[in-house]
Amino acid sequence: MSNQLRSFTLHNFRTIPQISSLSEEMIKEIEVVGRVLPFKTNNYVVNELIDWDNVETDPIFTLNFPRRGMLEKKHYSTIEKLLDANAEKDVIDEKVKQIRLSLNPNPAGQEHNVPSLGEIKLKGIQHKYPETVLFFPSQGQTCHAYCTFCFRWPQFSGMNELKFAMKESDLLLKYLRIHKEVTDVLFTGGDPMVMNASVLEAYIRPLLEPEFGHIRSIRIGTKSLAYWPYRYLTDKDSDDVIKLFELVAASGKSLSIQAHFNHPRELSTDAVKQAISRIRSTGAQIRTQSPLLRNINDKPELWASMWREQVDLGCVPYYMFIARDTGSKHYFELPLDKCWQIFRRAYSKVSGLCRTVRGPSMSDHAGKIQVLGVQEVRGEKIFVLRFIQGRNPKWVDVPFFAEYNPKATWFDQLKPAFNEERFFFEEKRAKLEVTKPFLFE
Numbered sequence: 256m257s258n259q260l261r262s263f264t265l266h267n268f269r270t271i272p273q274i275s276s277l278s279e280e281m282i283k284e285i286e287v288v289g290r291v292l293p294f295k296t297n298n299y300v301v302n303e304l305i306d307w308d309n310v311e312t313d314p315i316f317t318l319n320f321p322r323r324g325m326l327e328k329k330h331y332s333t334i335e336k337l338l339d340a341n342a343e344k345d346v347i348d349e350k351v352k353q354i355r356l357s358l359n360p361n362p363a364g365q366e367h368n369v370p371s372l373g374e375i376k377l378k379g380i381q382h383k384y385p386e387t388v389l390f391f392p393s394q395g396q397t398c399h400a401y402c403t404f405c406f407r408w409p410q411f412s413g414m415n416e417l418k419f420a421m422k423e424s425d426l427l428l429k430y431l432r433i434h435k436e437v438t439d440v441l442f443t444g445g446d447p448m449v450m451n452a453s454v455l456e457a458y459i460r461p462l463l464e465p466e467f468g469h470i471r472s473i474r475i476g477t478k479s480l481a482y483w484p485y486r487y488l489t490d491k492d493s494d495d496v497i498k499l500f501e502l503v504a505a506s507g508k509s510l511s512i513q514a515h516f517n518h519p520r521e522l523s524t525d526a527v528k529q530a531i532s533r534i535r536s537t538g539a540q541i542r543t544q545s546p547l548l549r550n551i552n553d554k555p556e557l558w559a560s561m562w563r564e565q566v567d568l569g570c571v572p573y574y575m576f577i578a579r580d581t582g583s584k585h586y587f588e589l590p591l592d593k594c595w596q597i598f599r600r601a602y603s604k605v606s607g608l609c610r611t612v613r614g615p616s617m618s619d620h621a622g623k624i625q626v627l628g629v630q631e632v633r634g635e636k637i638f639v640l641r642f643i644q645g646r647n648p649k650w651v652d653v654p655f656f657a658e659y660n661p662k663a664t665w666f667d668q669l670k671p672a673f674n675e676e677r678f679f680f681e682e683k684r685a686k687l688e689v690t691k692p693f694l695f696e
C-alpha cells in the first residue's frame with residue numbers, strides 16, 4: 256500500500272479505480288452534490304477504509320462521498336438541471352453560492368466568540384469558556400479528507416468572508432499574556448495536523464516558555480488518525496512531529512490529541528494502531544470524540560465497540576456530540592430522544608473505563624448542553640439537561656428541564672418545562688455580557 260498522500264476531489268475522482276464499480280447514477284450524484292458540499296477523499300480512505308462491496312450503505316463511503324439525499328430535493332434538481340444543460344460556470348457558481356448560504360454555514364453564533372485585543376478583532380481565536388482558547392492557524396484550515404456532515408465546510412469551500420483564520424501566532428501570544436485565566440490552548444481547524452512540523456512547531460514552541468506558565472495543556476483537534484495515520488509513520492516530517500510532541504511532554508505541560516473518530520472501522524487498520532502507539536510513546540494523551548450521525552454511526556453497538564477499541568488502544572473516550580444545524584443536517588440528524596437512547600444503550604454495555612465519555616451534547620450559543628435523559632415528573636414528560644460547559648461557568652452542572660418534544664433535534668426547538676417562561680440561565684445572560692463582554696464575546 257502506497258504511503259504517499261493522494262487526494263481526490265470532484266475534478267479527479269473518476270481516476271479512483273473502484274469508481275468504475277459504481278452505477279452511472281451514483282457517479283452523477285457525486286457530480287451534482289459535490290458542487291455544493293466540499294468533497295475530498297484520499298488513497299488511505301479509499302483503499303483501507305471503504306468497503307466497496309457494500310458501497311450503497313457503507314458508512315465510510317457516506318462519510319466522504321456526496322450522496323443524493325445530502326441535498327434537499329429542490330436544490331438537487333436545480334444543480335442537476337444546470338449541469339444537464341451545460342450551463343455557464345458563472346451561472347452554476349452563483350446558484351451554488353446561494354444554496355450554500357441557505358445551509359446555515361456558520362451555526363451556533365461562532366462569530367460571537369471572537370475576542371478583541373484593543374481595537375483588533377482576533378479572527379483566528381475563539382474564546383468562549385474561560386479556561387480554553389481555540390486557535391485556528393491559517394495553514395490548518397483544510398483536512399486530509401472532508402466529512403460530508405462537517406459544519407466547518409465554509410472554511411474550505413473558498414468562501415473567504417466566513418473564514419476564521421489568523422496569519423501569525425503573535426496576536427495569540429499577546430492575548431494569552433493578558434489572559435492568565437486560560438489554562439488550555441486548543442489548536443483546531445480544519446485540521447492542524449495538515450501543517451508541516453516546522454509550522455506546527457512555530458506555533459507551539461513559544462507556548463512552552465516560562466512566561467506562559469499558566470498554560471497547562473496544549474490540545475490538538477485532529478481527524479488525521481482516522482484519515483491519514485501515515486502522518487505519524489511515514490510522512491517525511493513524521494519524525495519531527497513525534498519529536499515536537501516529546502518536546503511538549505518534556506516541558507511539563509500535557510499534550511492532548513483530541514482525535515476525531517466516527518466509526519470503529521477507522522480504528523481497525525495496522526496503520527492507525529501503529530500511529531496511536533507512536534503518539535502515546537511521546538507521553539501525549541489521546542482523547543476521542545465524534546458526532547452521532549444517522550447513516551454513519553446511529554447504532555449503540557457501534558459506539559460500544561468504538562469506545563472499547565479506543566480503551567484497548569490506550570485512548571480516552573471524551574465526547575459524543577449531537578449533529579449541528581448546518582450543511583446536510585437533514586441527512587444526518589436524529590431526534591434528541593433517540594440520541595440519548597443510543598448513548599445510554601452504548602454506555603450501559605461498556606466497562607467503567609469507557610465511561611469517561613460524555614454526551615450526547617449540543618454545542619449551542621449558551622454552552623455545551625448534555626441530554627441527561629427523558630423523565631416523567633408528576634405526569635409531565637420532560638428532558639433533563641445540564642451544561643457540561645457554559646458561557647457563564649456558574650451554569651455548569653446544574654440540572655434543568657425542558658418540555659419533552661419527540662421531534663426536537665436541537666436545543667432551540669425546546670421550551671422550558673413546567674410552564675416556566677425561560678430557562679434558568681436566560682435571564683442572567685444579559686447581565687453577564689455587560690460585566691464581561693470582552694472575555695465572552
Ligand SMILES: *Cc1c(COP(=O)(O)O)cnc(C)c1O
Pocket residue numbers: 368381383384387388389618623643644
Ligand atoms: C468544546 C469546546 C471547548 C473545550 O471544552 P472542553 O470541555 O474543555 O473539552 C472550548 N471552546 C469551545 C468553543 C468549545 O466548543
Ligand code: SF4
Pocket residue numbers: 397398400401402405406407408444445446477478515
Ligand atoms: S476532519 Fe473535521 S474539520 Fe475536517 S471535514 Fe471532517 S469534521 Fe470537518
